[in-house]
Amino acid sequence: MARAAVLGRLTWQLGEVAELIQETPRVSSLVLDVPDWPGHLAGQHVDVRLTAEDGYQAQRSYSIASAPESAQVTLTVERLPDGEVSPYLVGELRTGEKVELRGPIGGYFVWRAGDERPLLLIGGGSGIVPLMAMIRHHAATAAAAPVRLLYSSRSIEDVIYKDELARLTADDTGLAVAHTLTRSQPAGWEGYSRRIDGEMVAEVAWPKKDAPAVFICGPTAFVETASSLLVESGYDPAWIRTERFGATGG
Amino acid sequence: MAFISRGFRGKRRDTASGSRVPPGQHVVDDFPVLSAGPTPRVPLSEWSFSIVGELDEPKTWTWDEFRRLPSETVSVDIHCVTKWSKLDTSWTGVSVETILEGVETAADYAVAYCDGGYTTNLPVDDLRGRQAWIAFEYDGQPLDPEHGGPARLLVPHLYLWKSAKWVRGISLQAEDEPGFWESNGYHNRGDPWREQRYWGD
Numbered sequence: 303m304a305r306a307a308v309l310g311r312l313t314w315q316l317g318e319v320a321e322l323i324q325e326t327p328r329v330s331s332l333v334l335d336v337p338d339w340p341g342h343l344a345g346q347h348v349d350v351r352l353t354a355e356d357g358y359q360a361q362r363s364y365s366i367a368s369a370p371e372s373a374q375v376t377l378t379v380e381r382l383p384d385g386e387v388s389p390y391l392v393g394e395l396r397t398g399e400k401v402e403l404r405g406p407i408g409g410y411f412v413w414r415a416g417d418e419r420p421l422l423l424i425g426g427g428s429g430i431v432p433l434m435a436m437i438r439h440h441a442a443t444a445a446a447a448p449v450r451l452l453y454s455s456r457s458i459e460d461v462i463y464k465d466e467l468a469r470l471t472a473d474d475t476g477l478a479v480a481h482t483l484t485r486s487q488p489a490g491w492e493g494y495s496r497r498i499d500g501e502m503v504a505e506v507a508w509p510k511k512d513a514p515a516v517f518i519c520g521p522t523a524f525v526e527t528a529s530s531l532l533v534e535s536g537y538d539p540a541w542i543r544t545e546r547f548g549a550t551g552g
Numbered sequence: 553m554a555f556i557s558r559g560f561r562g563k564r565r566d567t568a569s570g571s572r573v574p575p576g577q578h579v580v581d582d583f584p585v586l587s588a589g590p591t592p593r594v595p596l597s598e599w600s601f602s603i604v605g606e607l608d609e610p611k612t613w614t615w616d617e618f619r620r621l622p623s624e625t626v627s628v629d630i631h632c633v634t635k636w637s638k639l640d641t642s643w644t645g646v647s648v649e650t651i652l653e654g655v656e657t658a659a660d661y662a663v664a665y666c667d668g669g670y671t672t673n674l675p676v677d678d679l680r681g682r683q684a685w686i687a688f689e690y691d692g693q694p695l696d697p698e699h700g701g702p703a704r705l706l707v708p709h710l711y712l713w714k715s716a717k718w719v720r721g722i723s724l725q726a727e728d729e730p731g732f733w734e735s736n737g738y739h740n741r742g743d744p745w746r747e748q749r750y751w752g753d
């Protein structure tokens with residue numbers, strides 16, 4: 303497992319849905335058995351291809367949420383009501399059914415447990431998915447690097463992996479999580495309650511003297527804001543890797 | 553034979569323009585952004601564009617000199633490897649053909665290099681013949697930094713990662729040298745019509 307980033311030719315394979323986990327009202331995880339999975343790195347993605355009876359096809363990219371150490375491949379997908387592919391993956395596809403995918407793809411937005419620099423992860427909405435693979439990889443390998451996650455969601459109901467993040471924080475794995483809820487907050491909320499800004503970043507981010515490794519993922523505007531704030535605060539752009547989820551809303 | 557996904561019909565929003573959409577792509581109306589790091593910002597007074605490598609003498613243009621080169625406005629379809637295509641996009645720029653005018657070189661390969669350290673490699677033939685531009689306007693407006701402003705390479709017949717944002721120059725080379733995404737699992741040439749997305753496609 304976790305052998306290489308991309309091995310030669312990427313062919314289409316069938317993954318069987320072993321389990322469906324509803325993470326939030328709009329987001330589900332698909333736990334897939336992929337028989338010839340070559341292994342992946344934390345942060346990589348797959349391409350999913352759907353084919354209709356008449357041959358019409360649609361393809362989209364989805365980040366891998368599971369750690370390289372996991373035997374199964376987990377995707378976590380947000381259902382966009384008017385979308386073409388996501389409402390099929392979250393809503394139509396059932397346990398025991400199969401879906402075509404190929405991967406792993408991408409050798410840049412990846413984190414390896416051997417990297418001992420302090421790690422700063424900044425995620426907006428479903429942008430948490432590849433960051434979660436890194437967090438799970440970190441926990442599975444008991445990696446040395448301390449990790450801080452700044453995670454922006456609309457409301458408490460929209461926080462993906464809420465319980466697992468709380469558990470990993472409590473377990474003293476070296477993970478600290480700061481949540482911000484941008485639209486609504488439950489009574490007694492003690493996290494941030496606004497869109498990511500300079501003050502928040504200054505409070506959560508590692509001081510620049512620590513020369514951290516930074517991964518930022520989410521909608522384009524979110525990634526632009528977060529990465530600009532870090533560069534303005536003196537971070538070297540070379541420390542920062544970004545992934546933008548393109549046409550997704552949110 | 554592809555596997556049939558039970559119950560999948562698809563939206564088929566773009567059937568009218570089907571012949572203009574490469575395999576595995578779908579048409580979008582907005583303009584998604586994709587880059588590997590933060591958006592660099594360079595003042596125009598410090599900006600320059602250069603041709604370096606296998607030629608008698610490197611050439612450099614300041615922003616003002618560059619803007620005095622003959623430019624043209626083109627309407628092209630663009631295709632991103634993340635599966636979206638955008639039709640009839642309008643760009644203004646200087647064709648690489650114009651920039652290479654009078655340049656004597658035996659180089660077969662080129663590497664475009666950029667602020668932020670991004671590089672991408674192309675055969676020189678893909679840059680010549682008025683099919684590649686250094687674009688500085690999108691839809692009649694100065695190019696947004698997010699989309700590569702002040703200037704980006706535009707090579708619409710290849711996947712959009714070849715259209716390097718924040719481009720600052722082209723290095724002409726005898727040998728092919730994989731660029732940033734090309735070293736990270738993406739195809740060396742990236743022809744969308746042959747669906748050359750990844751290594752081995």
Ligand SMILES: Cc1cc2nc3c(=O)[nH]c(=O)nc-3n(C[C@H](O)[C@H](O)[C@H](O)COP(=O)(O)OP(=O)(O)OC[C@H]3O[C@@H](n4cnc5c(N)ncnc54)[C@H](O)[C@@H]3O)c2cc1C
Pocket residue numbers: 347362363364365366378379380381382383384385386387388389428431432545546547548549550551563565579580581634
């Ligand atoms: C590297 C990468 C990793 C990703 N990882 C994840 C992930 O882990 N989880 C995740 O949930 N997503 C992820 N995405 C996003 C994902 O690939 C899809 O873009 C997303 O699921 C939406 O696809 P869709 O087919 O459901 O929607 P689409 O059909 O693509 O539509 C997207 C939105 O645009 C609107 N729209 C598009 N075209 C039109 C049109 N012509 N007319 C009207 N409306 C239109 C739709 O209504 C919808 O709201 C990732 C993207 C990339 C590039």
